[in-house]
Amino acid sequence: MEPADGEWHRLHPLTPLARSGRVVPALVLGFVISSAHTNGGKSSGQGYILIAFGVISAVVGFIHWMVTRWRIEGDTLRIETGLIRRDSRRLPLARIQAVDIFRPLLARVLGISELRIRLAGSGSTDGKLAYLAESEAIAVRGILLGQRHEPDGVTIDTPERPMATVTTGRLVGSVLLSVVSIVLIGTVGTLLVLDHFAPRAATAAAGVLAVYLFSFASVMWRRLSGQYHFEAVEAPEGLRIRRGLLQTVSETIPYGRIQAVRQVQPFLWRPLGWCRLEVDIAGATRRNQRGEGTGVVRKSLLPVGTRHDSWHMIVRLLGGPAPDRTPPPRKARLKAPLSYHFLSAGHDDTHAVCVTGRLNKETTWVPLEKCQSIRRVQGPVQRLLGLATVHVDVAGKSTHAEFRDRTVEESDHLVGRLSELSRQARRHPEPPPAGRGRPESPGVPAGWYADPSGRHAWRFWSGEHWTEHVGDGGTAGIDPPHPS
Amino acid sequence: MTSPEDQGWLHPAPALWHMRQAELGVVTVVLALLIGPIFTAAFGGVAGVISVVAVGAAGALTAWFVRRRFLAWRYQERHEDLIVARGVMVHRLSVVPYGRMQFVEVTAGPVERMFHLSTVKLHTAAAASDARIPGLAQDEAARLRDRLTELGESKAAGM
Numbered sequence: 001m002e003p004a005d006g007e008w009h010r011l012h013p014l015t016p017l018a019r020s021g022r023v024v025p026a027l028v029l030g031f032v033i034s035s036a037h038t039n040g041g042k043s044s045g046q047g048y049i050l051i052a053f054g055v056i057s058a059v060v061g062f063i064h065w066m067v068t069r070w071r072i073e074g075d076t077l078r079i080e081t082g083l084i085r086r087d088s089r090r091l092p093l094a095r096i097q098a099v100d101i102f103r104p105l106l107a108r109v110l111g112i113s114e115l116r117i118r119l120a121g122s123g124s125t126d127g128k129l130a131y132l133a134e135s136e137a138i139a140v141r142g143i144l145l146g147q148r149h150e151p152d153g154v155t156i157d158t159p160e161r162p163m164a165t166v167t168t169g170r171l172v173g174s175v176l177l178s179v180v181s182i183v184l185i186g187t188v189g190t191l192l193v194l195d196h197f198a199p200r201a202a203t204a205a206a207g208v209l210a211v212y213l214f215s216f217a218s219v220m221w222r223r224l225s226g227q228y229h230f231e232a233v234e235a236p237e238g239l240r241i242r243r244g245l246l247q248t249v250s251e252t253i254p255y256g257r258i259q260a261v262r263q264v265q266p267f268l269w270r271p272l273g274w275c276r277l278e279v280d281i282a283g284a285t286r287r288n289q290r291g292e293g294t295g296v297v298r299k300s301l302l303p304v305g306t307r308h309d310s311w312h313m314i315v316r317l318l319g320g321p322a323p324d325r326t327p328p329p330r331k332a333r334l335k336a337p338l339s340y341h342f343l344s345a346g347h348d349d350t351h352a353v354c355v356t357g358r359l360n361k362e363t364t365w366v367p368l369e370k371c372q373s374i375r376r377v378q379g380p381v382q383r384l385l386g387l388a389t390v391h392v393d394v395a396g397k398s399t400h401a402e403f404r405d406r407t408v409e410e411s412d413h414l415v416g417r418l419s420e421l422s423r424q425a426r427r428h429p430e431p432p433p434a435g436r437g438r439p440e441s442p443g444v445p446a447g448w449y450a451d452p453s454g455r456h457a458w459r460f461w462s463g464e465h466w467t468e469h470v471g472d473g474g475t476a477g478i479d480p481p482h483p484s
Numbered sequence: 485m486t487s488p489e490d491q492g493w494l495h496p497a498p499a500l501w502h503m504r505q506a507e508l509g510v511v512t513v514v515l516a517l518l519i520g521p522i523f524t525a526a527f528g529g530v531a532g533v534i535s536v537v538a539v540g541a542a543g544a545l546t547a548w549f550v551r552r553r554f555l556a557w558r559y560q561e562r563h564e565d566l567i568v569a570r571g572v573m574v575h576r577l578s579v580v581p582y583g584r585m586q587f588v589e590v591t592a593g594p595v596e597r598m599f600h601l602s603t604v605k606l607h608t609a610a611a612a613s614d615a616r617i618p619g620l621a622q623d624e625a626a627r628l629r630d631r632l633t634e635l636g637e638s639k640a641a642g643m
Binding site: 120282371372373374375376377378379380383388391393394395396397400415419422423426 | 574575577578580584608614615
């Protein structure tokens with residue numbers, strides 16, 4: 001069955017099993033605890049209650065599967081579910097910001113996956129299809145990310161270009177070199193030493209601290225298992241990230257959906273030259289947050305990497321070398337004595353970049369196309385020194401690029417120039433990354449670029465010559481670059 | 485970049501200044517009526533008179549500050565974006581492109597309604613954008629709302 005045939009589809013038949021399987025560990029735990037409490041004897045009654053719970057959850061799962069169906073109607077995905085309260089959801093394809101495929105451990109065993117669709121804008125919610133067969137999930141993802149159902153569009157394995165991977169050793173190192181782990185290891189070490197001299201005090205302290213230690217350890221474990229086997233690749237429909245130890249995740253972010261790119265160099269990683277990369281994409285607005293900015297989902301692009309890895313990825317994401325930065329004038333040191341060290345900012349025709357922070361050096365790149373508003377703020381101290389700060393706001397609460405403490409003349413100029421540039425960028429949206437770079441000359445890194453022949457949206461550049469691999473939306477095809 | 489001296493800047497209605505004066509006057513009088521008798525009872529008549537004078541002086545000082553704030557608030561409808569400038573201590577200038585507007589909010593509190601005024605606020609996807617214009621005459625607020633909505637629709641840009 002083709003996913004895009006406009007017919008109603010059901011979820012995978014194993015869905016009830018996978019859904020009710022999620023409660024099995026809790027049930028087993030409950031059973032163990034209850035039988036331990038009652039010391040055998042009359043535990044069988046409680047055992048029956050637990051079995052009844054299991055049966056009920058299986059029946060609920062089955063009913064959920066029975067009443068859930070989905071179909072693709074032109075350019076919307078429609079999901080209907082619910083027995084008593086019918087829930088019919090339409091997800092316009094044009095508003096999709098990212099598509100993630102989740103595979104929890106049990107679903108991996110059963111060969112099925114969950115599709116999560118992130119939408120932007122107020123009043124929208126994320127769509128979820130749990131569970132689909134693996135091949136079906138990948139096909140649906142291709143359709144959702146812009147692939148139109150052309151009858152002759154042959155879907156073959158799209159050549160993906162690896163961008164970055166994280167070795168297990170470096171991942172473990174990065175988790176250990178964090179504040180959380182240092183606190184954890186330090187506390188455990190102190191307790192061990194204390195245990196040697198004053199065992200009773202150590203036991204008491206351990207009892208008090210146990211909850212905190214456990215939560216710290218679980219934070220570390222989540223980082224480790226979530227980013228395990230991290231791999232970022234460049235696919236024709238977007239940037240794809242695969243990661244996970246027990247539950248694997250495959251996230252796809254269309255290139256034009258990135259609201260901001262952030263590079264963080266934590267204090268502890270700086271001697272090793274490591275950094276991490278994050279992107280912001282627009283997400284669903286929280287239910288209780290009335291119009292105060294669209295929700296933003298932050299995704300890790302590179303949990304830990306060398307500066308070279310990150311530089312390479314940024315060049316690919318921005319479609320060219322990053323804009324040059326200049327530090328603020330020297331007198332800004334009087335206003336910001338601590339943070340002056342890294343402070344710098346700059347922009348070119350399409351992106352603004354700024355560096356802030358003292359302990360953690362943070363670099364933020366913002367595509368001017370995504371700029372929501374531009375603000376100039378001048379406080380009393382800044383006015384005395386003849387300085388002003390220019391903010392470039394993007395969706396959400398957390399991120400924006402700021403040209404901090406520039407001279408008044410420069411800030412006046414920046415406000416005009418940046419609003420003009422962002423207007424132009426909005427009118428002519430960016431082609432996929434590196435669309436601007438003309439990769440005719442060798443030395444330009446391999447990847448997907450705008451097809452020079454104009455017959456397709458993208459063509460794969462091997463690093464030396466154009467290949468026959470082309471992409472239109474999510475469909476990949478074969479078309480020689482120079483037809484004879 | 486246009487400087488404040490340029491033509492085309494619009495200001496909140498003078499009624500906003502009257503509203504602020506009325507608010508301030510009521511607060512000052514109430515404070516004076518409360519503090520005066522208390523000080524008179526506790527420290528004698530001279531202290532009461534001094535305290536009332538001090539409250540009056542504080543009111544006058546605040547009035548001077550509010551007056552400057554009122555005069556600093558201005559906005560300009562340009563071809564592609566709306567500029568709002570405000571602030572005395574901290575100067576703020578916001579440029580919001582019409583295409584980025586998510587919705588326009590017009591509010592009028594009870595005091596504002598007595599003076600026939602409304603506040604217009606522009607919302608974008610960014611929480612940090614603050615384009616708020618207080619104290620617009622109600623017909624001007626309606627005109628601005630309609631114009632902004634119309635421009636926002638014609639120039640709307642996706643996320």
